[in-house]
Amino acid sequence: MVSVTLLSPSGPERRDDARTAHASVSGHNRSPMSELSPPSRLLCGPGPTNAEPAVLEAMQLPILGHMDPDLQDILLEVVDLLGRAYGASGELVLPLQSTGTSGMETGIASLVDPGDVVIIGVNGYFGARMVEIAERWGAEVVRVDADWGEHVPNERLLGALDDHPGARLVAIVHAETSTGVEHPLAELGAQLSGRDTLLMADCVTSLGGVELRVGDWGVDYAYSCTQKCLGSAPGMSPIAVSERALQRFDARRTTLPFTFDLRLLERYWVNRPATYHHTVPVPQVYALHAALTGVVEEGLEARWERHRAAAARFAQRIGAGGLELLADPEHRLAPLSAVRVPEGADGAAVQRELLYEHGIEVGGGLGPAAPPIWRVGLMGHNANEATADRVAGALLEVLGRRSSN
Amino acid sequence: MVSVTLLSPSGPERRDDARTAHASVSGHNRSPMSELSPPSRLLCGPGPTNAEPAVLEAMQLPILGHMDPDLQDILLEVVDLLGRAYGASGELVLPLQSTGTSGMETGIASLVDPGDVVIIGVNGYFGARMVEIAERWGAEVVRVDADWGEHVPNERLLGALDDHPGARLVAIVHAETSTGVEHPLAELGAQLSGRDTLLMADCVTSLGGVELRVGDWGVDYAYSCTQKCLGSAPGMSPIAVSERALQRFDARRTTLPFTFDLRLLERYWVNRPATYHHTVPVPQVYALHAALTGVVEEGLEARWERHRAAAARFAQRIGAGGLELLADPEHRLAPLSAVRVPEGADGAAVQRELLYEHGIEVGGGLGPAAPPIWRVGLMGHNANEATADRVAGALLEVLGRRSSN
Numbered sequence: 001m002v003s004v005t006l007l008s009p010s011g012p013e014r015r016d017d018a019r020t021a022h023a024s025v026s027g028h029n030r031s032p033m034s035e036l037s038p039p040s041r042l043l044c045g046p047g048p049t050n051a052e053p054a055v056l057e058a059m060q061l062p063i064l065g066h067m068d069p070d071l072q073d074i075l076l077e078v079v080d081l082l083g084r085a086y087g088a089s090g091e092l093v094l095p096l097q098s099t100g101t102s103g104m105e106t107g108i109a110s111l112v113d114p115g116d117v118v119i120i121g122v123n124g125y126f127g128a129r130m131v132e133i134a135e136r137w138g139a140e141v142v143r144v145d146a147d148w149g150e151h152v153p154n155e156r157l158l159g160a161l162d163d164h165p166g167a168r169l170v171a172i173v174h175a176e177t178s179t180g181v182e183h184p185l186a187e188l189g190a191q192l193s194g195r196d197t198l199l200m201a202d203c204v205t206s207l208g209g210v211e212l213r214v215g216d217w218g219v220d221y222a223y224s225c226t227q228k229c230l231g232s233a234p235g236m237s238p239i240a241v242s243e244r245a246l247q248r249f250d251a252r253r254t255t256l257p258f259t260f261d262l263r264l265l266e267r268y269w270v271n272r273p274a275t276y277h278h279t280v281p282v283p284q285v286y287a288l289h290a291a292l293t294g295v296v297e298e299g300l301e302a303r304w305e306r307h308r309a310a311a312a313r314f315a316q317r318i319g320a321g322g323l324e325l326l327a328d329p330e331h332r333l334a335p336l337s338a339v340r341v342p343e344g345a346d347g348a349a350v351q352r353e354l355l356y357e358h359g360i361e362v363g364g365g366l367g368p369a370a371p372p373i374w375r376v377g378l379m380g381h382n383a384n385e386a387t388a389d390r391v392a393g394a395l396l397e398v399l400g401r402r403s404s405n
Numbered sequence: 406m407v408s409v410t411l412l413s414p415s416g417p418e419r420r421d422d423a424r425t426a427h428a429s430v431s432g433h434n435r436s437p438m439s440e441l442s443p444p445s446r447l448l449c450g451p452g453p454t455n456a457e458p459a460v461l462e463a464m465q466l467p468i469l470g471h472m473d474p475d476l477q478d479i480l481l482e483v484v485d486l487l488g489r490a491y492g493a494s495g496e497l498v499l500p501l502q503s504t505g506t507s508g509m510e511t512g513i514a515s516l517v518d519p520g521d522v523v524i525i526g527v528n529g530y531f532g533a534r535m536v537e538i539a540e541r542w543g544a545e546v547v548r549v550d551a552d553w554g555e556h557v558p559n560e561r562l563l564g565a566l567d568d569h570p571g572a573r574l575v576a577i578v579h580a581e582t583s584t585g586v587e588h589p590l591a592e593l594g595a596q597l598s599g600r601d602t603l604l605m606a607d608c609v610t611s612l613g614g615v616e617l618r619v620g621d622w623g624v625d626y627a628y629s630c631t632q633k634c635l636g637s638a639p640g641m642s643p644i645a646v647s648e649r650a651l652q653r654f655d656a657r658r659t660t661l662p663f664t665f666d667l668r669l670l671e672r673y674w675v676n677r678p679a680t681y682h683h684t685v686p687v688p689q690v691y692a693l694h695a696a697l698t699g700v701v702e703e704g705l706e707a708r709w710e711r712h713r714a715a716a717a718r719f720a721q722r723i724g725a726g727g728l729e730l731l732a733d734p735e736h737r738l739a740p741l742s743a744v745r746v747p748e749g750a751d752g753a754a755v756q757r758e759l760l761y762e763h764g765i766e767v768g769g770g771l772g773p774a775a776p777p778i779w780r781v782g783l784m785g786h787n788a789n790e791a792t793a794d795r796v797a798g799a800l801l802e803v804l805g806r807r808s809s810n
Contacts, residue, residue, distance in 0.1 A: 034698070035459075035695075035698075036463065036466055036479060036691055036694055036695070037466075038466050038467050038469050038475055038476070038479070038691075039467065039469075039475060040467040041467060041469060041470070041473070043468065043469075043470055045470050045472075047684060048468055048470060048471070048684055048687065050468060051468055054440075056464075056465055058441065059461075059464045059465070059688060060461055060464070060465070061441055061442075061443050062443050062444065062445040062446060063443075063448065063453055063455060063456060063632075063638065063639075064443050064444075064446060064448075064766075065446070065448055065450050065453060065766045065768075066453070066639070067450075067768075068446070068760070068766065070443055070444060071443070074441060074443070097502075097503065097504055097640065098502065098503060098507075098664070099502055099664075099683035099684065100683065100684070101663060101664070101682075101683050102503075102663075102664045102683075105662055105663050105664050109662065129663075132663065133662070133663050136660050136661065136662055136663060137662070138660075225684065227468075227684060233468065233686065233687065233688045234468075234471070234684045234685065234686045234687055234688075235502065235640060235686030235688070235689055255541050255543075256541065257510055257514065257538070257541055257542070257662065257665075258506060258507075258510050258534075258537065258538050258541060259503070259504075259506070259507045259510050259664065260662075276771060276772075277506075278504035278505065278506050278507075279452060279453055279504065279505070279630065279632060279639045280639065281638065281639045281640030281686075281689070282453065282638065282639055283464060283638045283639075283640070283688070283689075283692075284640055284686070284688075284689070286441055286443075287688075289441055290440075290441070293439070293440075355473070361469075361470045361473065363470075363472075366681065367681075
């Protein structure tokens with residue numbers, strides 16, 4: 001377990017406010033009827049990003065029952081749109097009602113029996129989480145490590161596969177949200193072509209923001225989330241599962257928890273007439289439909305280019321101000337830029353000032369293994385040059401003011 | 406796997422519409438930019454119910470990052486409010502970002518090691534699902550069955566415990582959504598007092614609508630959902646876990662999947678400073694906060710009485726029209742009334758007419774084991790006598806018209 005660089009309220013007034021709020025909740029002094037009034041923030045951390053306006057509107061549509069024929073039609077539309085966003089060609093595609101991490105765990109649980117060898121590339125927090133989860137499931141994990149900010153070279157993954165030719169799965173983080181590094185996934189997929197080993201990819205910060213074609217690239221299991229480059233609200237984990245991964249699923253030696261049973265989900269989301277499985281989170285489904293409609297309307301390539309241009313503008317601006325990115329240019333992940341905290345600066349204090357004085361959220365390093373960085377996300381609605389300018393300008397302003405004090 | 410009585414579109418026109426929609430989605434003739442326009446329905450099936458207006462409004466509030474100090478305060482408020490709704494006294498209370506069934510599975514997974522004896526009362530679909538899940542986890546399941554529509558007498562559960570004194574867990578459905586039967590849970594809790602066996606209860610259709618006091622009653626693990634008597638949107642599964650259940654969790658012999666690890670969730674939802682775990686579904690959290698604020702503002706006992714009065718009115722109205730409820734009066738579940746389909750009537754056809762001509766959703770029987778019933782939910786916002794009148798009136802009108810044709 002690791003802890004993150006947590007923002008604590010900036011000034012003494014705010015700290016008192018927070019303390020009072022807690023005390024009153026537990027002491028029942030604050031009326032439980034108080035309405036929430038969360039502040040408006042520009043969300044440029046590792047996600048969630050600010051949802052598209054159409055997404056927020058969609059969550060106001062009338063809720064339908066989970067077995068209503070009209071809702072069943074909507075589910076199929078979501079599946080269709082999601083397949084296009086994933087670049088799927090016949091994969092089983094659907095959004096889990098779960099966290100992204102449960103999307104990760106669904107893949108491990110579905111495809112790996114205890115004792116199976118799993119090769120995992122680890123160059124940040126989420127690769128390490130894959131290892132933790134695979135070990136919980138009894139996999140024999142072969143780690144291929146690289147430093148945070150580096151990518152894991154495919155030749156090293158293939159070397160591990162040469163050492164363990166019976167490996168069930170190679171798992172890699174396509175978009176390492178903790179470091180801003182993109183993995184050369186297309187190349188890895190091509191290199192694994194014709195092998196019996198499955199390929200799993202963490203696409204949490206790539207789906208909708210970075211080139212991704214699970215069909216062409218031979219990705220057998222991909223998982224993502226809704227609140228980053230898709231620009232929807234947090235709450236679901238879209239997955240894409242290849243036909244051979246489903247066959248592998250059908251041939252498991254061990255019984256799986258209900259929650260991770262892909263075939264049961266398929267019978268509800270895709271097969272018609274549907275078999276009751278659970279009550280889908282209807283407003284989230286509407287939100288995802290709206291977000292995916294936006295993705296398809298914009299066009300995938302235009303959307304990837306928009307994310308790329310925003311990241312380039314941000315890199316140029318902070319570079320001109322003397323700051324450096326963690327990742328090398330060749331493997332930089334457009335939607336998430338990890339900026340090195342310069343020598344002598346207090347990264348957490350800068351984050352707080354950005355939050356409370358500029359209304360801008362950026363992330364810090366994730367976990368004790370993280371180098372001193374800020375994580376700046378320009379995703380979905382926020383992936384544009386004006387937002388890049390605003391965030392870079394605020395960051396440089398805060399840093400400049402603090403160093404001149 | 407079972408299938409439900411699925412509504413199919415009523416007339417040939419509607420059926421054509423649906424077919425066209427599918428064909429055009431896959432054939433790309435329908436613009437992917439089409440906005441959704443789901444019809445407005447009065448949701449009086451087994452849930453979801455229509456969300457409270459304040460709930461829908463709350464989902465429009467600005468999204469905050471999952472580690473934002475302001476959001477952290479809101480999470481603690483949700484925990485506090487939820488504890489009151491559950492009648493908790495020191496339990497770990499939080500909403501899972503999952504389905505109700507995953508809430509069920511989290512309990513089984515957390516508290517049961519393979520080979521442990523689990524006594525499960527089964528008098529409907531969800532008791533049977535508990536059995537399926539416990540078996541997936543390698544439990545030795547002792548079923549105590551009763552007919553659908555009956556309750557499982559506590560003396561029979563205690564008899565099973567006498568036969569299996571080392572049983573780890575007794576699991577029961579407090580509110581059987583498939584039959585409209587309420588279990589005498591307070592009595593069971595009292596009878597198990599002083600024993601080493603844990604008590605788990607499915608409170609999916611009771612939390613916020615029926616008397617429930619997990620602290621006083623000694624319930625060790627309760628799970629529910631947000632879209633029924635709480636009147637929020639679907640998407641989360643609130644749980645309450647006793648201290649001794651957590652101790653049992655800590656003493657497990659086997660490793661648990663990440664998704665079901667209660668201690669990790671506690672570190673994010675309850676402990677401060679929080680440890681990063683996942684991105685909470687922020688609009689759903691706001692929605693739940695609004696719904697729970699409504700529950701506390703109304704008062705639990707007034708809310709339970711409102712659900713009781715609505716159900717009594719509905720029973721009186723349909724009784725006067727010659728219809729019968731499945732459950733005996735002593736064990737009727739107020740939020741969900743299962744109405745017997747009279748001899749000769751086409752239950753599914755009546756459902757369709759209610760849906761398409763009256764805009765009212767009611768449920769059918771769940772699964773092939775179900776007797777011919779309609780399931781009518783008067784939950785949350787819809788638990789009032791005017792709605793009871795409207796649904797009963799529409800049901801009797803459709804039946805009368807069909808029988809006179």
